[in-house]
Amino acid sequence: MTPFHRAREAATRLRHQLFGDGASSGIPANQVIDAVAAENAEDFDISDAAPDDEALGTADAVLVRKFRQIVVRNDVPSGERAFLIAHEFGHWKLHHEGHEGCHKVVDSTLKPEDSDTFGAQKIEAYGARERAELQANIFARELLLPRAVARGLFLAGKTATQLAQDLDVPLELVRQQLLDGLLLPEPPASSDDPPQPITPTQNQIAAATSSAKSSLVVAGPGTGKTATLLMRVQHLLAEGAKPENLLLLTFSNRAARELVDRLQELGVSNAHDIWVGTFHAFGLEFLRKNHEQFGLRPRFGVADKMAQIAVLEPHIYGLGLTAFNPLGDPLDWLKDVVSTIQRAKDELADADEFADAVEQSALDTSAEALARQHDVVKLYRCYESKMRANGSLVDMGDLVMLPALALTKDFAKYTASAGRFKHILIDEYQDVNRASVQLVKALAAHAESLWVVGDARQAIYRFRGASMRNIVRFGDDFPTHTTFPLNENRRSFEEVIRVFEHTGREGNPLQMVLPLDDVGSARGHSGIKPRHVQCANDDVVHGELAANVRRIHGLGVAYRDQVILASTHDTCSAAADSLNAAGVPALHLGDIFQRPEVKDLLALLQLFIDRSGSGLLRVSQLPGLQLPPTDVEKLLAWCKANRPMPLSWVAAPPPGLSVKGMAALQRWASTFDGLESADSPWEVACQLLLDRTDILRTHLAGSSILDITRRIALWQFIYYLRVPDGGRAYQTVGSFITRLRRRLRVGDDRELRIPPPEADSLDAVAVMTIHGSKGLEFEAVHLVDIDARHFRMGLDSDLIPQSLLQFIAPIENFEEQSEASNKLYVALSRAREHLVLYETKAMYNAECVAAITGAAHLLERVQGKAAVSKLPASPSGSSSVPAPAAYDLTGFLSYRVCPRRYYYDFIKELSPAAGLHPAALIEGAVMRELFALHGEEPGQPPAEVERVLASLGPAFRDSVPHLRDYADQLLASGRAWLGMQRAVMAKPIDVECAGIPLRVSPHRITKSGSVVKIEFVRVKPSGKLSRQHKTLKWVLKYLAESYPKYSFQGSIFVLGTGAEELVYPYGRLPADFFLVPIAQALMAGNFEAKPNPWECPKCRHFLHCPA
Structure with missing residues (x-):
């Protein structure tokens, strides 16, 4: 139960107290406010004031508790006025007089363009200041228009705009309540029953009541780390500390949320006054309070x-x-x-x-x-x-480094911000970096106590800058500290403990400097030995996985109390798909941008910015927007030939469309009327989904876990559209698409794979990476694919000078090797009772991780047999396309990347460019200027580069000079290689490779005696193990067999580097060489999409594929 759900419940109770059974119907906002303020209710005076009135200060509304008064600015619409007043009522009901931040609305959430950046929103959500404001916002929204009421009215036929008008509430409030009510599962009501008391161990009591200036609590998995931390808070308060004097820092919003909730469950008085949040949230609040000291604007x-x-x-x-x-x-x-x-x-x-x-x-x-x-x-x-x-931006590193350095240099200057914290508590200390330690030292130097808890063997975030050195060498920073070990595991049974304990010792380099203490099991023996299931391939793994989940479920363990853990997102997705296909509910969002329901919306947005109209392939199948397939083909052909402005063909369609097609386009004209590419993607999506179409309504039926997951994914995506991306305060449809592609390329979308808290109560198997499971526990853990390659060390980037880093021991890669061992230790220790490990021999040279092999005496070894059949191919995966006389080698290379890309490029001949970096367009233009197709006259080089530059919109205006320089660089390199301005490509060569007829179109062929050199040109290096190298070696082999008089070799000239890559033919190959089934699939017309996190964001068909 989150603090925000508690705010919703408080608003619901108040609404029912005031309106009884009428609370479940739509009530105009002014009636709700009048009822709350009435003398027989909260008895409040509502006063209006000019925005510059001293009573308001800089706020939009102010709560004056002493006089039971709310002052609100008088220049806002009535609906927004009602929201501001309801927000202040939220503070009145949820927070006490002295609670910081309860005197003004920081962000009403009614104006998306005024929202914080994506980075800020990820950090702020559980900072103490923002938590109170978000609670008051949620209270206000739920008081004026409960989610359930909004849902009911929408399902009865009302649109968002109609609801806003009927109830006189802000449209943005309606949209948020509708999306929450329609797409999120309803969490269970909070329980009034107090949590079951836990009898603490003597070690826990000693740690919680420590009187030492600095205390280090060493808490292994399941030893009561969180319980001891909460006991520490209770002890400090009992000893006379004030809640506002406590600072509790942790490393994730989830952990902060859970700590706040646990404190409230324990009945800690004024728990919301304790500053609980992440290091970054603390730094953000510190910098905002002292922005002028750092040359920053107030709302950077x-x-x-x-x-x-x-x-x-x-x-x-x-x-x-x-x-x-x-x-x-x-x-x-x-x-x-x-x-x-x-x-x-x-x-x-x-x-x-x-x-x-x-x-x-x-x-x-x-x-x-x-x-x-x-x-x-x-x-x-x-x-x-x-x-x-x-002064308008800081980055994540600044949020910790700047406060750390400032407080170290001159703490007195910032006493108003940091001086009140007398007791510093740090959770998960093994995850701190050096800047965090410096911040802790600066705060602790002026505090009465520092109390940290952590476990060096659970340090697995070195790739984020964390260093286990800070906990292993804690004494270097705090020489007079006292250590308190917790050595009784209350989570796991004996059989599970002995397995992860074994892996924490054997092969873990930490054992040399920090021997693992023995830990006792409070639960004793279960009689259930952890299983090691050995499987021949992934199909057997998935079959055994489903069988074991069902078996454990039959023993009384709910699906929600089981988890699938894996090292990679792809493995997680495959496991979740197989479980759901087998009828076992599994909750896993995966990459939401590859989900069909999200692709539908991406294709809709694509239409606003893409002249090719390629999104029609997908959008023309959506409810209310259906178009006859023949008309779709005509529209695509016309768009390819004419490149009209996006969506202009709706009002001015090309000739030859059917009567049904013309009628459909009239509906399109009404649907898209007034919407433009310059609008925000949130505005476009909300209008289309909540006002103009039934697309969203088609996802609202169904209660299976797949139905629920689809709705959650839509919720994640639509809200993502609302957040200003990057450093800009406002994004358009066009800028969103461009930035989305780039965000996916840098892998900065992982936050969207985490389900919202409302999903926690669903009875479905959780599926997550090992890193995502940190801090969680489950009755049953299924660790998929315990291959050694997943537990090998990762090295620091060579961009980081080694002298910048600090190390535990003078042993090469000591921390990297330790962290690789820790990852397995963390995964195994999530289990309470059931632990099942799955080994697959599917990969070449597959080898079980050594720590598990060494723990064979602790495991029940089982041979996996319960294979599952392959999941059915997507209906869009095959097509009856006439076979060409020969397949172009370039097409075959494209097919290797993704069969669906080949289908769009070489069969449908689509050419969208929406969101692509203009450098990709420049590279294509350069190749067209350098080479004419075989059979054409070379003539003068066409002005392809200038044509592309002229077509770029204002977003790339500043990039044009650099793009021109890039083109000149590539052209100069190519012309130096050619020895001329422009050349005709060599005559294509047809060759049959393992049964597939291929047409090879080199850029040049040179011959020296019996040696024939097949030469190609590309822009960027490919690498010796690249697809092009391997495929060319394969083709050269068959060329040599077809023309035995000649010796063939290949060459790839790289325009960007001026280097030549030589390629030589393969020797003998097995009949099942990996390229053979690929060629057979191409000839069979298999064009199934092949999602890839690296290739897809760069593909021009990404937004509508598969369609």
């Missing part, structure tokens, strides 16, 4: 990775970079640079200190890595100057 934004890249990218061209090429699309290396800058800030290093570290490490760094590090120094300095130029 927080830059996530995409915003950081956006800050740096326009300025990379004049920095004199030598290792990184600023021209073209620099995203692939810029994301690594930005991550390096963040890692430097984690280590408290500004640009100058980073530069010093580079020089200190120079002798131990390769020449290539050193050149890249020198470039990073230039980029870091540029980045910092631009970030600070206008």
Whole structure:
């Protein structure tokens, strides 16, 4: 139960007290406010005042508790006025007089364009200040229009706009309540029963009541870490500490939310006055209170990775970079640079200190890595100057580093912000980085006590900058500390404990410096030995997985108390799909941008910005927007030939459409009337889904876990449209699509895979990565794929100078190896009673992780047999397309990437460009300027580059000079290779490769004696193990067999580097060589989509595929 659900319940109770049975119907907002303020209810005086009235200060509304009065500004519409008043009533009902932030509305959530950036919203949600404001907002929304009422009225036929008019409430409030009520599962009512008391161990009591200035509580899995932390809070309050003097820092919003809720369940008086939140939330609040000290604006934004890249990218061209090429699309290396800058800030290093570290490490760094590090120094300095130029942005690293340095340097200057915290409590201390430690030291130096809890063997976030050194060498930072070990596990039975205990010792390098203490089991023996299921392939794994979930469910363990853990998102998705196909409910959102219901909305948005109209393939099948397939084909052909403005063909359709098609387009004209690409994607989506179509209504029926998951995914996506992305306060449909592609390419969308708290009560098997399971526990844990490759160490990027980092022991890769072992330890220790491990031999050289092999005596080994059949292919996966005389080699390479991409490119001949980086368009234009097709006259090079540059919209105006430089660079490289301005491509060669006729179209063929060189040109390096290399080696082999008099070799010239990659034919190959079934699938007309997190965001068909 979250604090926000409690706010909803409080509003519901008040509404029922006032209106009885009428509370479940729509009531105009002014009637609700009048009823609440009435003398026989809350007895409040509502006063209106001018916005500049002193009574308001800088607020929109003010609660004056002493006089039971609410003052509200007099220049807002009546609906917004009602919301502001209801918000203040929320503070009245939820928070006491002294609660910080209860005197003004910080963000009413009624204006999306005024919302915080994506980065800020991820951080703020559970900061103490924002938590109170969000609670009051939710109270107000639920008081004026309960979710259930909104849902009922919508299902009865009302639209969002009609509801806003009928009830005189803000349209934005209606939209949020509708989306929440329609798409989110309803959580169960909170229980009034107090939690069952737990008898603490003597070690817990000693830790909770410590009188030491600094206390380190070493708490292994299941030993009562959270319970001891809560006992510590209760002890401090009992000893006379005030709630507002306690600072409790943790590492995730989820953990902060749960701690607040547990404190309230325990009946801790004024628990909401304890500052509970993440390090980043604390830093954000600190910087906002002291913004002028840091040259920041009062409402500065927080830059996530995409915003950081956006800050740096326009300025990379004049920095004199030598290792990184600023021209073209620099995203692939810029994301690594930005991550390096963040890692430097984690280590408290500004640009100058980073530069010093580079020089200190120079002798131990390769020449290539050193050149890249020198470039990073230039980029870091540029980045910092631009970030600070206008004071409107900070990044994640700043949120911890800036407060840490400021408080260390001059604590007295910030006493008003940080001086009230007398007792510092830190959860999950093994996850802190160096900047966090410095912040803790600065705070603790002026506090009465520091109390931290953690476990070095649960440190698995080194890739985010955390270092287990901080807990292993805690005494280096706090020499006089006292250590309190917790050594009784209350979570797991003996059989489970012994397995993860074994893996925590055997093979874990930490055992050398921090031996693992013996832990007793409070629950004793269960008589159930953990299972090690050995499977021949993934089908057997999934069959055994379903069988074991059902078996354990039959023993009385609910589905919601079981979890599937895996190392990768792909493995999670495959496991969830197989369980649901087998009739076992599994909750897993996965990559929401690959989900069909989200693709429908992406295709809708694509239509607003794409001249090719490719989204028609998908949108023409949606409710109310159906078009006859023949008309769709005519529209696509006309759009390809004429490239009209997006959606202009709705009002001015091409000739030749059917009567049904013309009638359908008239409905389209009404549906899309007034909506433009310059509108926000949130506005477009809300109007289409809540006012103009029945698309959303088709997803509202059904109560299966798949139905519920679809609705949750839609909720995640639609709300994502509402959040300003990057550093800009407002996004359009076009900018959203462009940034979405880039966000997916840098992997900055993982937050959207986590279901909202409302899903916690669903009776479905949870599916998550091992890293996502941190801090959770389940009756049954199914660890899928215990292959050794998933538990190998990951190395630090070579962009980070080694002298910048601190280490536990003078042993190479000590922390990396320890963390790899810790990952397995964390996964195994999530289980209470049932632990099932699945090993698959599907991969080449598959090998079980050594720690599990070494624990064979603790496991029941089972041979897996319960295979499942393959999931049915998507209906869009096959097509009866006439076979060509020969398949183009370029097409075959495209098919290898994704069969569906081949279908769109070479069969449907679609050419959308929405959201693609213009560098990709430039690269295509360069190739057209350099080469004429075989049989054409070369003539003068066409002005393809200038045509592309002229077609770019205003969003890329500043990039045009750099794109032109990029084109000139590529053209110069190509012409130097050609020895002329433009050349005709060589005559194509037909060759049969393992039964598939291929047409090879080289850019040039050269012959020297009996040696024939087949030459190709590409823009970027491909790599010796790339698809193109392997496929070309395969083709060369069959060319050599077909023409035995000649010796064939291949060449790939790279325009971007000027380098030549030589390729030689394969020797003998097995009959089932991996390219053979790919070729057979192409000839069989199998065009199934092949989702890939790296390829899909770069694909021009991403938004509508598969359709």
